[in-house]
Amino acid sequence: MNNTIIRAENIVKTYTSGPEVLQVLRGLELSVRPGEFLAITGISGSGKSTLLHLLGLLDEWDSGSIYFDEQDVSALSAGRRDRLRNQQIGFVFQFYHLLPELTVLENTMLPAMVGNSSFSWLGCRVKMRRQALEVLTQLGLAERAKHRPSQLSGGEQQRTAIARALINKPRLLLADEPTGNLDVDTGGQILDLLETLNSQHNQTIIMVSHDPDIANRAHRRLHLDKGRIHSNS
Amino acid sequence: MLHHFELFLACRYLKKKRLAFFSIAAVALSVAMLIVVSSVTGGFVKQYRLACHGSYGDIIISADSLMGFPYYDELVAQARELDGVQEATAVIKLPGLLRIDQPGRFKLFVKGVQILGIEPESYSKTTEFKAGLWKQSKVDGPPSLALPDKLPDNPYLTEGIKPKGACVVGVEVVCNRSSDGSYQRKKDLYGSPVIISVMALKRTGLIDVDTTVRYPFLLIDDFEGSVPLITEPTVYIPFELAQKMSRMVEYSDDPEHFEPARASQIQILAPDADLQELKKRLRGIWEKIARDNNYVGEAMVFETWDEQEGISILINQLEHERSLMTVLFGIMGVVSIFLIFCIFFVIVTEKIPDIGIIKSVGGSSAGVGRIFFVYAGAVGVVGSLLGLAMGWPFVVHINAIHDWVGRTFGWKIYDPRVLLFPDIPNEVDWSATMIIMIAAVVGSLIGSMIPAVRAALMKPIQALRYE
Numbered sequence: 001m002n003n004t005i006i007r008a009e010n011i012v013k014t015y016t017s018g019p020e021v022l023q024v025l026r027g028l029e030l031s032v033r034p035g036e037f038l039a040i041t042g043i044s045g046s047g048k049s050t051l052l053h054l055l056g057l058l059d060e061w062d063s064g065s066i067y068f069d070e071q072d073v074s075a076l077s078a079g080r081r082d083r084l085r086n087q088q089i090g091f092v093f094q095f096y097h098l099l100p101e102l103t104v105l106e107n108t109m110l111p112a113m114v115g116n117s118s119f120s121w122l123g124c125r126v127k128m129r130r131q132a133l134e135v136l137t138q139l140g141l142a143e144r145a146k147h148r149p150s151q152l153s154g155g156e157q158q159r160t161a162i163a164r165a166l167i168n169k170p171r172l173l174l175a176d177e178p179t180g181n182l183d184v185d186t187g188g189q190i191l192d193l194l195e196t197l198n199s200q201h202n203q204t205i206i207m208v209s210h211d212p213d214i215a216n217r218a219h220r221r222l223h224l225d226k227g228r229i230h231s232n233s
Numbered sequence: 234m235l236h237h238f239e240l241f242l243a244c245r246y247l248k249k250k251r252l253a254f255f256s257i258a259a260v261a262l263s264v265a266m267l268i269v270v271s272s273v274t275g276g277f278v279k280q281y282r283l284a285c286h287g288s289y290g291d292i293i294i295s296a297d298s299l300m301g302f303p304y305y306d307e308l309v310a311q312a313r314e315l316d317g318v319q320e321a322t323a324v325i326k327l328p329g330l331l332r333i334d335q336p337g338r339f340k341l342f343v344k345g346v347q348i349l350g351i352e353p354e355s356y357s358k359t360t361e362f363k364a365g366l367w368k369q370s371k372v373d374g375p376p377s378l379a380l381p382d383k384l385p386d387n388p389y390l391t392e393g394i395k396p397k398g399a400c401v402v403g404v405e406v407v408c409n410r411s412s413d414g415s416y417q418r419k420k421d422l423y424g425s426p427v428i429i430s431v432m433a434l435k436r437t438g439l440i441d442v443d444t445t446v447r448y449p450f451l452l453i454d455d456f457e458g459s460v461p462l463i464t465e466p467t468v469y470i471p472f473e474l475a476q477k478m479s480r481m482v483e484y485s486d487d488p489e490h491f492e493p494a495r496a497s498q499i500q501i502l503a504p505d506a507d508l509q510e511l512k513k514r515l516r517g518i519w520e521k522i523a524r525d526n527n528y529v530g531e532a533m534v535f536e537t538w539d540e541q542e543g544i545s546i547l548i549n550q551l552e553h554e555r556s557l558m559t560v561l562f563g564i565m566g567v568v569s570i571f572l573i574f575c576i577f578f579v580i581v582t583e584k585i586p587d588i589g590i591i592k593s594v595g596g597s598s599a600g601v602g603r604i605f606f607v608y609a610g611a612v613g614v615v616g617s618l619l620g621l622a623m624g625w626p627f628v629v630h631i632n633a634i635h636d637w638v639g640r641t642f643g644w645k646i647y648d649p650r651v652l653l654f655p656d657i658p659n660e661v662d663w664s665a666t667m668i669i670m671i672a673a674v675v676g677s678l679i680g681s682m683i684p685a686v687r688a689a690l691m692k693p694i695q696a697l698r699y700e
Binding site: 053056058059078079082083084085086087091093097098099101102106110111113114115116117118119121164 | 237238240241245692
């Protein structure tokens, strides 16, 4: 129980649209150990992305608890949740979600900028820039550092999003259909990259996908159905 | 505490979002317009103040009666001894008629005027009288109202019309003003005789109906004051002659009844003195003189130059008009604030996905709101600076621009015949400009407030899913 990086207990999440009430998560239980590469599968609308957003503290849940490092995050203030998200959690989205006005390098450095005041940024600017370039080099994007997202291919944009997610060296990487918008070859390269991050850097990854073949690349697979987790392997 | 990403993104949006240029243009135009309006109207107020001040000393002591007041010479002498007083001069003021009759040259001309009896030397030290004289301003030394040693060769200077002294007329009395604000002088008039008539007052204050005082004078010069419309048409004659014509000379009809000479006014130059304090001291001196001479006479009025009734009303009116104009044009600035609100609402809507991304990497709600505040502040600062860059040269070159518009399109907006000054004021009012620029930045922030709060309150997941 103590050896988890993130744990969800009896999570309930409901969406209301007018008179309609849709309970997406119904007492969901989940625990993830450090260094795990976990895939969560499920059909469209099963609540995979909702779960990922809750684990990443991007959304509120109705009841239940989420523990990060065994600390109940529902007890944290909004500011501390923001800091936790900034320092400990990295996101990779299906549609990349890069800022179009920024270059690849600037998009990569964005979480580092968010985490520093104007004064502290003056002191760490050079270091963070070097760190961002190192990550981009590892991901094969060094030559593209000054390009804007509109000048990149889908695979390059997703690698930029991964670089951004890794810049603050988060303990948990959340990937929401990371290959969903890519062709098979490029998607395979992204999955290779995630596997490498997990195996070589012991990066904890939770990935959601509707595709069982993609989910098979993870070490552990869980299936989300009717608002609850079912073990696949 | 600002985070780096707030400044960074605000600056980046400012550079990349063309929509923001419309906000900047709106702020710039409003700022430029207000700088021009405020500087020009403020310039008029300043010019009026300077012009009015130049026509008087700093303090004016007058009797609240056409009869004038005695012991003026003692008061002038003691005033001159006071710290801070540079000069003091006595003046006689009385209503009169100016008549010019030169058949064949000028048709009969009679005009009601204010006669000012002055001591030219001390009066020109106390006021800007010399600077306004057409001829004598160009001559070294104090101005004079003495007759020349040899009278000019003028057919109208006959035996019957021997001038008692020289006079200077206010330029507006005898000259017409052309459309460019300059006066068209009738040069033959200078060196000609004029007749000045006044109604003599008895010591009882009644008009002496049996006597009309009528003196011929030699017209030697004219005086172009800065504010002719607020002063009555004036003719300047020597103090002693004015005193004689108005019967304010010393008077004794029997050895036991003696009345000293009188004056209407004393003007005092004390540019560096505390005028309110000086007024009190002068009043004290006057009260002592009156007490020592057992004089119980007219109420005396001690005023600073801008406390005089006509001037204070005019300057107050001008300042109110200036405020009104600035407020009216400021209302147009409010339109800019609304424009900024609309533009920022569109920008924030367009940037909703960015807001989601920023929050997903740990950006706080306050931080997201501050991006748009800083952005709006930057729009305000850049707009204000651009407005300054447009408004400043416009004000400085406003007369050249006005002339060019007049020549090219035939539009002549400024008429110096109406507004008294030959040129439109062209000095930037920097204190008003600073206030306008700060108000523009604050206005920009107000305009962006609702969109920024909307951005800040947006839930990250809503923003990420926004299409």
